[in-house]
Amino acid sequence: xxxxxxxxxxxxxxxxxxxxxxxxxxxxxxxxxxxxxxxxxxxxxxxxxxxxxxxxxxxxxxxxxxxxxxxxxxxxxxxxxxxxxxxxxxxxxxxxxxxxxxxxxxxxxxxxxxxxxxxxxxxxxxxxxxxxxxxxxxxxxxxxxxxxxxxxxxxxxxxxxxxxxxxxxxxxxxxxxxxxxxxxxxxxxxxxxxxxxxxxxxxxxxxxxxxxxxxxxxxxxxxxxxxxxxxxxxxxxxxxxxxxxxxxxxxxxxxxxxxxxxxxxxxxxxxxxxxxxxxxxxxxxxxxxxxxxxxxxxxxxxxxxxxxxxxxxxxxxxxxxxxxxxxxxxxxxxxxxxxxxxxxxxxxxxxxxxxxxxxxxxxxxxxxxxxxxxxxxxxxxxxxxxxxxxxxxxxxxxxxxxxxxxxxxxxxxxxxxxxxxxxxxxxxxxxxxxxxxxxxxxxxxxxxxxxxxxxxxxxxxxxxxxxxxxxxxxxxxxxxxxxxxxxxxxxxxxxxxxxxxxxxxxxxxxxxxxxxxxxxxx
Numbered sequence: 318x319x320x321x322x323x324x325x326x327x328x329x330x331x332x333x334x335x336x337x338x339x340x341x342x343x344x345x346x347x348x349x350x351x352x353x354x355x356x357x358x359x360x361x362x363x364x365x366x367x368x369x370x371x372x373x374x375x376x377x378x379x380x381x382x383x384x385x386x387x388x389x390x391x392x393x394x395x396x397x398x399x400x401x402x403x404x405x406x407x408x409x410x411x412x413x414x415x416x417x418x419x420x421x422x423x424x425x426x427x428x429x430x431x432x433x434x435x436x437x438x439x440x441x442x443x444x445x446x447x448x449x450x451x452x453x454x455x456x457x458x459x460x461x462x463x464x465x466x467x468x469x470x471x472x473x474x475x476x477x478x479x480x481x482x483x484x485x486x487x488x489x490x491x492x493x494x495x496x497x498x499x500x501x502x503x504x505x506x507x508x509x510x511x512x513x514x515x516x517x518x519x520x521x522x523x524x525x526x527x528x529x530x531x532x533x534x535x536x537x538x539x540x541x542x543x544x545x546x547x548x549x550x551x552x553x554x555x556x557x558x559x560x561x562x563x564x565x566x567x568x569x570x571x572x573x574x575x576x577x578x579x580x581x582x583x584x585x586x587x588x589x590x591x592x593x594x595x596x597x598x599x600x601x602x603x604x605x606x607x608x609x610x611x612x613x614x615x616x617x618x619x620x621x622x623x624x625x626x627x628x629x630x631x632x633x634x635x636x637x638x639x640x641x642x643x644x645x646x647x648x649x650x651x652x653x654x655x656x657x658x659x660x661x662x663x664x665x666x667x668x669x670x671x672x673x674x675x676x677x678x679x680x681x682x683x684x685x686x687x688x689x690x691x692x693x694x695x696x697x698x699x700x701x702x703x704x705x706x707x708x709x710x711x712x713x714x715x716x717x718x719x720x721x722x723x724x725x726x727x728x729x730x731x732x733x734x735x736x737x738x739x740x741x742x743x744x745x746x747x748x749x750x751x752x753x754x755x756x757x758x759x760x761x762x763x764x765x766x767x768x769x770x771x772x773x774x775x776x777x778x779x780x781x782x783x784x785x786x787x788x789x790x791x792x793x794x795x796x797x798x799x800x801x802x803x804x805x806x807x808x809x810x811x812x813x814x815x816x817x818x819x820x821x822x823x824x825x826x827x828x829x830x831x832x833x834x835x836x837x838x839x
Contacts, residue, residue, distance in 0.1 A: 318410065320532040322351040322523035325539035327397045330359030330384045332542050337387050337403060337466065339540045344405035344464040351404045351526055352539065353519035355397040359384045360483055361470075362392045363457070365596050367554075367588045370571070376482045388457035388468050389416075390444055391568065391590035394483040398474040398505075400518065404467040404526060411465040415630040416567070416594035417443050419458045423467045426525040427454065436509045443567055443592040451504035460594040472505040473515055559611060559651070559659070561643035564761050567591040567631050572603070572640040574611060580648065582606045582614070587640075591631075598628035602637065611648045614641030639669055646673050654808050661805060663757060666747075666770040676770045677813040679746030682723040684736065685713055686751055689776060689801040690726070700726045709803035713751075716803070716810055730760070737767035745769060749809055751776055751801055774805055 321343070328336060333356060343350045358381040360372050368374060368383050371392040377383060395401070404423070411419070424440045431438050431446075431453070441447040446454040446469075459466040477500050506513055520536070527534040557573035564570075568591035577583040585606040587599040605621035606614060619638035622629060629637065643664065650673065651659035666676060690697040690710050702714040710726070717724035723745070727733045740748060747770040754775050757764070764771060776799040 318349060318530060318532040320349045320351055320523065320527040320530060320534050321537050322519070322527075322534055323353070323537050323539040324519040325352055325354040325542075327355045327357060328542055330356045330361070330382050330395070333359075333361070333384050333386065336540070336542070337405075340403055340405040341387075341461075341464045341466060344407050344466075347407055349404070349406045349410065349530060349532055351402065351523055353522065354401050354403065354539075355399065356384075356395050356401060357381075358396045360392055361386055361395050363388065363390045363590050364459075365389055365586070365588050365599060366392060366590050367571070367573075368392075370588065371485055371590055372483060373485050386457070386468065387466060388459045389591060389593045389596040390455070390457040391592075392484060393455065393470055394476070394480040395470065396476060396479070398476070399470055399472045400515075402467070402469040402471070402522060402526075406465050406467070406530070408461065408463050408465050410530070411460075413460065416458050416460075416592050417631070419460070419465070419467075419594060420444050420456045420592070422529075423458065424454075424456050424469070426529040427469065427471075427522065430521060430525040431506070431509075434510055434513075448504045448509065451502060453504050453506065453509070457592070458594050459596070461597075472503070473507045473513075475500075475503050475505040475508075477503070558656075559644050559647050561640055561647055562589070562758070563636055563640050563643065564758060565591065565632060565636055567593055569758055570632075570636075570640065572644055574606070574614070574644050576611060580611050582609050582611055593631040595628045595631075598625050601625060602629070606641070612645050614644045615639065617641060635669075642669070649673055653812065654805070658805055658808065661775045661802065662809070663754060663773040663775065664771075665757070665761075665764050665773065667765070667768045668770070671770055674816040676747050676772060677809070678816045678818065679770060680722065680749050680772070680810075680813045681743075681745035682725065682740055682748040683713065683717040683806075683810075684733070684748055684750040685710060685724065685726050685801065686776065686799065687726050687728045688799045689751065696726070698728055700728060700732075702726065709801040712803040713801060713806050716807055720810060720814070730763075734763055734766075737763065737769065740769055741767050747771060749806065749813075750774070751806070753799070772809060774802060774809070776801055 336352065336354065340350050340352055360368070360377055360381065360383045362368055362371060362383060362385050364385060364387055372383065420443070421440045424446050428438045428440060428446060436448055438446050438448045438453055444456050445452050446456070454469050454471040456467065456469040523534045523536070558576040559574045560571060562569055562571045569589050570591050571588045573586050573588060574582055575584040585603040587603050593599065602618065602621050602625055606617055609617040615638050618641035622634040622637050646664055647659045647662070650662055664673070664676065687697055691708050694708070696702055702711055704711040704714055714724055723740070725736050727736065750771050750773045752773055757773055
């Protein structure tokens with residue numbers, strides 16, 4: 318077999334989808350073709366990503382385009398200092414396999430190549446090439462009936478500040494120390510190989526990939542770029558009526574649902590920067606929800622997964638059906654507490670059969686974040702609260718204590734782990750917690766380790782993630798104020814009272830929520 322390859326000049330980012338299609342068209346005709354290209358400044362997003370979830374659109378819009386590639390996976394911040402490899406191969410030449418297995422095989426010749434240059438790289442699932450834990454490259458794959466498309470992005474030099482401003486990631490703030498810490502997470506090739514001849518890199522990679530394919534490399538002229546500009550959507554579709562997410566080995570997967578009437582699903586989609594080889598199968602699965610009652614979303618997806626199992630090898634079918642159950646639960650919450658409440662609550666349960674009422678009936682503790690205490694409060698970095706009435710934390714303490722619930726202010730990440738271990742030892746079945754969604758997604762293993770069900774209320778205002786200061790927050794040094802919705806906590810606890818054995822309601826007036834507050838003199 319012959320591997321045709323070329324080294325393209327810098328390509329206008331808007332033309333990348335046409336460039337992908339040009340290479341895939343040749344693969345459909347039976348050729349294997351490899352392109353090495355650099356893109357003008359852009360945000361390159363996965364085929365099923367919502368840019369509002371992955372990018373800081375307030376920074377991106379008006380500065381550079383958002384371009385949607387054909388492969389699934391996470392967003393990237395690119396400029397001409399990054400080399401993009403695009404390999405299109407007839408499907409008959411590549412054995413069918415889950416995405417991670419395909420990517421491991423595809424990345425092997427690249428790992429071997431840089432290894433020959435003295436860099437001990439390795440493939441790190443689900444889709445990275447790393448060196449001592451630092452990212453060298455990201456890879457992606459798309460499997461269609463007739464073509465397999467591999468893509469890899471290898472930064473030669475990395476603009477860390479531009480990356481942090483572009484990506485909607487919970488990374489450190491843009492201080493000198495924060496940038497230094499972020500640089501430790503990446504290893505662009507020029508930092509590992511200062512004397513690397515970037516001009517010779519495409520030919521070396523073509524030779525390595527040709528050897529992997531058992532093909533002979535043949536250099537050729539790059540295809541003529543299309544003059545037509547293509548702008549990927551810079552804004553998301555209208556906000557879904559119901560949405561739920563689940564962290565999977567392939568990444569965070571969202572299920573968004575739009576309704577008509579009371580509960581019928583009008584449209585649905587799976588979204589996220591997840592790694593999968595057949596994103597079209599997820600689109601087909603979402604389409605199976607149309608016309609279904611959202612309260613039956615879980616069973617509906619379970620039936621559809623059986624029909625599409627062969628195309629969903631990158632996911633646990635149980636996870637996909639559970640996402641439907643989570644959407645049904647959010648709808649149930651919305652019917653009881655309102656739409657905004659449903660969007661602000663996240664359910665976590667090691668036992669996926671646990672109902673919402675079962676979780677609420679088992680609440681034995683309330684965990685609160687220190688960042689929601691005022692900066693002037695001497696209790697901000699301490700567990701406890703005197704209930705002075707000047708903030709929502711005092712109201713939360715009053716609501717919990719009136720019910721005889723354990724209530725704790727979490728002062729640092731290690732404190733959280735210790736408290737969760739204590740709750741597990743005390744056989745607490747569930748707790749109500751307050752934390753931002755970003756923290757839960759990034760540190761979900763702490764909750765998994767504890768094995769305790771939880772209903773988590775999102776916080777608003779200046780969180781450590783919106784300010785990119787989570788490292789300071791984990792250590793208990795975050796110096797901005799988040800906002801706790803004490804009204805919503807009160808509603809959750811009243812619901813818990815109603816379903817608790819005995820059904821007794823032990824409520825207090827929302828006194829600290831409803832009255833005007835005066836900031837104390839400090």
